[in-house]
Amino acid sequence: MARPAAAPEKVKILLVDDNEDNLISLEAALEVLREDLILARSGREALRELLEHDFAAILLDVKMPEMDGFETAELIRARKRSEHTPILFLTGYRNEEHLFRGYDLGAVDFLFKPIVPEVLRSKVAVFVELSRSAQRQKAQAEVLAKAEQKFRTLLDAAPDAMLITKEDGEIVLANSRTDGMFGYSRADVLGQNIRELIPDWTLVATTDARELRAVRRDGSQFPAEISASPLLTEEGLLITSAVRDISERKRAEERIEERNRQLAALNLELEAFSYSVSHDLRAPLRSVEGFAKILQRDYTGQVLDETANEHLQRMRSAAGRMGDLIEDLLELSRVSRAELSIEAVDISRVAADIIQELRHRDPERHVDVIIEPGMTAKADPRLISVVLGNLLGNAWKFTSKISDAHIEFKREHTDEEADAFCICDNGAGFDPAFADKLFAPFQRLHRVSEFEGTGVGLAIVQRVIQRHNGRIWARGTPGEGATFRFTLARESRAA
Amino acid sequence: MSATAGQQPILLVDDNADDELLTLDVLNNCGLARSVVVVRDGLEAIEWIFGNGSHAGRDTTVMPRLVLLDLKLPKINGFEVLSQLRGDGRTRYIPTVVLSSSTQRDDIEKSYARGANSYVRKVVNFEEYSVALRCLCEYWLQHNWV
Numbered sequence: 001m002a003r004p005a006a007a008p009e010k011v012k013i014l015l016v017d018d019n020e021d022n023l024i025s026l027e028a029a030l031e032v033l034r035e036d037l038i039l040a041r042s043g044r045e046a047l048r049e050l051l052e053h054d055f056a057a058i059l060l061d062v063k064m065p066e067m068d069g070f071e072t073a074e075l076i077r078a079r080k081r082s083e084h085t086p087i088l089f090l091t092g093y094r095n096e097e098h099l100f101r102g103y104d105l106g107a108v109d110f111l112f113k114p115i116v117p118e119v120l121r122s123k124v125a126v127f128v129e130l131s132r133s134a135q136r137q138k139a140q141a142e143v144l145a146k147a148e149q150k151f152r153t154l155l156d157a158a159p160d161a162m163l164i165t166k167e168d169g170e171i172v173l174a175n176s177r178t179d180g181m182f183g184y185s186r187a188d189v190l191g192q193n194i195r196e197l198i199p200d201w202t203l204v205a206t207t208d209a210r211e212l213r214a215v216r217r218d219g220s221q222f223p224a225e226i227s228a229s230p231l232l233t234e235e236g237l238l239i240t241s242a243v244r245d246i247s248e249r250k251r252a253e254e255r256i257e258e259r260n261r262q263l264a265a266l267n268l269e270l271e272a273f274s275y276s277v278s279h280d281l282r283a284p285l286r287s288v289e290g291f292a293k294i295l296q297r298d299y300t301g302q303v304l305d306e307t308a309n310e311h312l313q314r315m316r317s318a319a320g321r322m323g324d325l326i327e328d329l330l331e332l333s334r335v336s337r338a339e340l341s342i343e344a345v346d347i348s349r350v351a352a353d354i355i356q357e358l359r360h361r362d363p364e365r366h367v368d369v370i371i372e373p374g375m376t377a378k379a380d381p382r383l384i385s386v387v388l389g390n391l392l393g394n395a396w397k398f399t400s401k402i403s404d405a406h407i408e409f410k411r412e413h414t415d416e417e418a419d420a421f422c423i424c425d426n427g428a429g430f431d432p433a434f435a436d437k438l439f440a441p442f443q444r445l446h447r448v449s450e451f452e453g454t455g456v457g458l459a460i461v462q463r464v465i466q467r468h469n470g471r472i473w474a475r476g477t478p479g480e481g482a483t484f485r486f487t488l489a490r491e492s493r494a495a
Numbered sequence: 496m497s498a499t500a501g502q503q504p505i506l507l508v509d510d511n512a513d514d515e516l517l518t519l520d521v522l523n524n525c526g527l528a529r530s531v532v533v534v535r536d537g538l539e540a541i542e543w544i545f546g547n548g549s550h551a552g553r554d555t556t557v558m559p560r561l562v563l564l565d566l567k568l569p570k571i572n573g574f575e576v577l578s579q580l581r582g583d584g585r586t587r588y589i590p591t592v593v594l595s596s597s598t599q600r601d602d603i604e605k606s607y608a609r610g611a612n613s614y615v616r617k618v619v620n621f622e623e624y625s626v627a628l629r630c631l632c633e634y635w636l637q638h639n640w641v
Binding site for chain 2: 319
């Protein structure tokens with residue numbers, strides 16, 4: 001029911017009598033019903049009212065001038081709008097012929113004058129109630145029709161084929177997507193068993209989608225994802241199965257798998273390559289370096305003069321540089337491929353260890369190093385130590401030509417989501433025009449004779465930072481020092 | 496040190512002739528007068544140690560005092576040699592030092608997993624290599640008890 005029955009809409013009752021007194025007494029008798037009473041003083045007037053209103057009942061005097069009650073009733077019945085409106089004839093005497101004619105015209109009852117108000121009221125009340133329940137039914141039917149319309153619209157708008165079936169799989173309803181997906185017209189599919197379309201369909205009420213094989217009308221198959229939801233109705237259990245064609249997704253998944261296989265193969269190849277680089281490329285360098293050294297050791301001063309000795313020295317340092325280069329390239333390839341194992345790292349501690357190692361290697365140098373205590377980050381400990389080793393190593397290296405060397409490592413708050421770690425020194429610095437070249441492999445802004453290095457270190461650093469979803473950037477002024485700042489992604493930041 | 500320690504040679508397993516010469520140079524110059532047996536692949540190493548194949552008839556009561564083992568070897572690689580040494584009661588405790596140019600984590604871990612006593616990198620810098628190898632030989636030949 002659309003509305004609560006507490007305040008039902010009033011219904012209309014038409015009272016037709018040429019006698020004003022009769023009308024008044026009818027009105028008086030029916031007033032207590034509290035419905036709308038509309039009065040007409042002639043058949044013609046009654047017909048006019050009938051054009052405008054729908055009535056729950058018509059009380060019609062038989063004996064009226066011009067157009068009597070029967071003629072009026074005939075015209076009332078002739079109209080579509082009022083063909084079923086109950087008519088009660090009011091008549092002064094009992095006349096069999098009248099009764100026949102009246103009932104023939106569709107009268108529902110006769111009331112004989114003088115009217116007994118209680119009888120009149122109870123009879124009219126019955127028709128009022130009838131009318132009211134008819135109205136309710138109509139309203140309900142409308143609501144239902146609207147709901148069904150909505151449901152069908154929804155069903156058709158769904159991106160999936162929707163099949164509503166009985167428990168045994170018989171299809172009772174299908175949406176328009178079904179046609180396109182299965183090649184059946186909607187009408188064809190009704191009454192069929194859903195297993196014709198989805199052979200392995202089972203009555204499992206789960207909204208978790210299952211992957212099943214679906215069969216089109218022409219017999220071709222496609223992978224489908226099916227989720228089913230049960231609905232208990234008066235007609236029994238109905239199951240709505242949403243069927244999604246996942247061919248495209250499957251193909252994409254296969255493509256991704258294929259790519260992954262290719263990548264894995266490439267990776268394997270790359271690993272084999274770097275293994276062989278690491279092993280075989282260095283062996284000849286060892287020979288060059290080693291035998292040059294043995295020559296220097298065993299023959300200097302005898303067969304070798306100072307110039308020869310110097311040449312050997314150059315050969316050895318060239319071999320050494322190439323060894324370092326291979327080392328760094330391997331490291332670059334390693335940090336690019338190594339699996340990250342993220343954990344909380346005491347960054348300050350790692351930095352302190354690196355500085356200690358640098359001091360140990362260069363005991364004659366006096367460098368003022370300040371490391372902010374308590375800096376932590378979520379990062380791969382080995383890789384982050386590679387980053388700090390390179391950056392602090394650079395700061396150490398590029399301050400080697402000044403007397404009051406100063407290196408600072410601290411954390412800075414930034415506008416960005418993550419804090420920046422900042423390493424600055426007062427060393428050789430660099431020309432800001434080349435700041436963007438700094439991180440490219442083999443890019444060096446200083447001559448090897450000034451500061452040794454392979455030019456791969458910062459490329460390694462950048463690769464590691466990128467793998468941590470962070471960012472690195474640098475500022476520098478020639479002769480005044482360099483500052484490197486880097487962030488690690490929010491998720492790799494310590495809580 | 497056992498009574499026969501003086502006769503026990505160092506077994507050097509390396510297929511690279513240059514590396515062999517460089518290693519021998521270090522061994523000859525570190526004052527540890529001792530014979531060095533050189534084999535050039537993994538199979539020969541196994542055959543020499545156990546006195547079979549091309550080394551059938553070798554007196555296997557004399558086992559090497561120290562094995563210097565390259566990883567990348569023809570026929571049988573260094574890992575396999577290690578496994579066989581460690582799998583035999585006669586050779587289980589012979590100090591074995593891996594000499595390799597590889598810095599791959601995997602190689603280092605696999606070596607130790609198969610029972611290597613040390614892992615020494617064959618670095619390009621000969622001076623550095625000499626120091627490392629000399630220290631190692633001193634340790635395994637003079638200070639360590641097997």
